[in-house]
Amino acid sequence: MTTTTDTPQTLDSLSQGLLDLLAKHDPEAARILADEAERQATTLELIASENHVTPVVMHSAGSCLTNKYAEGYPGKRYYGGCEFHDQAENLARDRAKQLFGCDYANVQPHCGANANIAAFMAMLKPGETVLSLPIKSGGHLSHGLKPNFSGTFYNIVDYDVDPDTELIDYEGVERIAKECKPQLIICGYSAYSRIIDFERFRAIADSVGAKLMADIAHIAGLVATGVHPSPFPHAHIVTTTTHKTLRGPRGGLVMTNDEEVAKMVDRKVFPGSQGGPLMHIIAAKAIAFGEALKPEFTTYCQQIVTNARALAQGLTERGYRLCTGGTDNHLMLVDLRPRDENLTGADAEGWLESAGIIVNKNGIPNDPRKPMVTSGLRLGTPALTTRGMKEEQMKQVAELLDRVMGSNGNESVCAQVREEVRSMCGEFPMPH
Numbered sequence: 001m002t003t004t005t006d007t008p009q010t011l012d013s014l015s016q017g018l019l020d021l022l023a024k025h026d027p028e029a030a031r032i033l034a035d036e037a038e039r040q041a042t043t044l045e046l047i048a049s050e051n052h053v054t055p056v057v058m059h060s061a062g063s064c065l066t067n068k069y070a071e072g073y074p075g076k077r078y079y080g081g082c083e084f085h086d087q088a089e090n091l092a093r094d095r096a097k098q099l100f101g102c103d104y105a106n107v108q109p110h111c112g113a114n115a116n117i118a119a120f121m122a123m124l125k126p127g128e129t130v131l132s133l134p135i136k137s138g139g140h141l142s143h144g145l146k147p148n149f150s151g152t153f154y155n156i157v158d159y160d161v162d163p164d165t166e167l168i169d170y171e172g173v174e175r176i177a178k179e180c181k182p183q184l185i186i187c188g189y190s191a192y193s194r195i196i197d198f199e200r201f202r203a204i205a206d207s208v209g210a211k212l213m214a215d216i217a218h219i220a221g222l223v224a225t226g227v228h229p230s231p232f233p234h235a236h237i238v239t240t241t242t243h244k245t246l247r248g249p250r251g252g253l254v255m256t257n258d259e260e261v262a263k264m265v266d267r268k269v270f271p272g273s274q275g276g277p278l279m280h281i282i283a284a285k286a287i288a289f290g291e292a293l294k295p296e297f298t299t300y301c302q303q304i305v306t307n308a309r310a311l312a313q314g315l316t317e318r319g320y321r322l323c324t325g326g327t328d329n330h331l332m333l334v335d336l337r338p339r340d341e342n343l344t345g346a347d348a349e350g351w352l353e354s355a356g357i358i359v360n361k362n363g364i365p366n367d368p369r370k371p372m373v374t375s376g377l378r379l380g381t382p383a384l385t386t387r388g389m390k391e392e393q394m395k396q397v398a399e400l401l402d403r404v405m406g407s408n409g410n411e412s413v414c415a416q417v418r419e420e421v422r423s424m425c426g427e428f429p430m431p432h
């Protein structure tokens with residue numbers, strides 16, 4: 001068991017205060033929270049969709065705003081006592097608009113998938129046709145996977161990446177769009193390492209009378225800082241999470257420049273698909289957006305991409321193949337087979353975890369292995385960059401990854417790497 005006193009340097013003072021309080025109040029829960037804090041502080045987080053928020057954002061997410069019902073929108077609530085909730089929500093909306101350069105923002109979706117539910121409901125009638133990239137090629141489950149709401153209530157048609165280049169096959173998108181005449185085309189992905197050409201997508205949408213939805217869940221921080229081109233003014237509707245590269249609390253966001261779309265989105269978030277908003281999270285979103293508006297956040301996002309390139313290069317030099325040949329953003333999809341034909345994503349994920357390196361297995365385009373096995377890993381640099389790591393550390397991380405995978409998860413190699421990871425983490429502490 002980990003006690004809170006083992007890890008004073010890994011915790012910000014408010015987290016330490018909470019754990020001290022909790023240790024008296026509920027020791028069982030305190031132990032779980034302390035162990036997780038220790039895990040985060042002493043491991044290398046390479047999951048592309050994760051990040052480490054600042055203590056201010058983290059603790060704002062636990063404020064007294066959790067106590068209140070604020071169904072409705074600022075100025076139009078179904079409950080009394082919402083004066084400061086209106087102010088918090090307006091602050092979040094205004095900062096989101098400023099950050100992404102758009103006219104309307106709904107900050108109430110509880111998560112990215114909920115933002116997409118509201119977006120589908122705003123743009124489509126049930127049964128209408130959506131053209132999207134399937135999850136197996138880098139899309140997201142909320143873009144049309146059968147068991148998801150999207151695949152259940154809408155007619156989903158797939159486009160794909162080019163089998164040779166692994167880049168979005170824009171000509172294919174256009175051809176399929178002309179055949180299936182979708183009402184909505186979705187771009188924006190979970191495992192795609194290259195720039196998205198929003199303008200080209202809009203031209204295709206216009207040519208068939210479809211609307212364009214951009215889901216920038218992964219790249220939102222890069223978009224907000226100009227490190228990746230903006231979906232505005234091309235997309236009719238833009239959805240995102242707030243907790244990936246944007247480094248805010250866990251949540252969703254929907255944006256548009258179209259007043260009619262904005263009205264529909266508001267109705268479809270509440271009462272269409274959610275009840276009372278998580279006002280404590282909305283306040284934390286406002287605070288995170290405030291952080292993202294500062295020049296330091298732009299420097300941070302630039303470093304994320306510089307780090308991703310350095311990590312990609314380190315892996316390429318060691319015999320791994322990167323899908324699409326590299327990366328323009330915060331993530332890369334690594335094909336393990338050229339390094340070792342028998343290496344699977346599932347094995348690598350397990351071995352690396354035992355060495356203190358946290359990754360997720362991920363299918364690569366046209367992966368012959370099953371989704372629970374895979375031939376690939378998806379790696380991202382947002383969290384390590386938050387800890388202050390730079391290119392030099394990325395070279396080191398590439399070497400550590402390869403040492404573990406090259407040893408086939410040999411126990412003593414993993415234990416040795418675990419110690420080196422711990423010492424790196426000591427040098428690059430969590431935000432505090």
Ligand SMILES: *Cc1c(COP(=O)(O)O)cnc(C)c1O
Pocket residue numbers: 049111112113114116139140142188189190215216217218241251
């Ligand atoms: C992560 C992600 C989402 C969903 O986010 P949740 O907050 O997990 O619901 C939606 N779309 C894309 C492209 C994503 O990568």
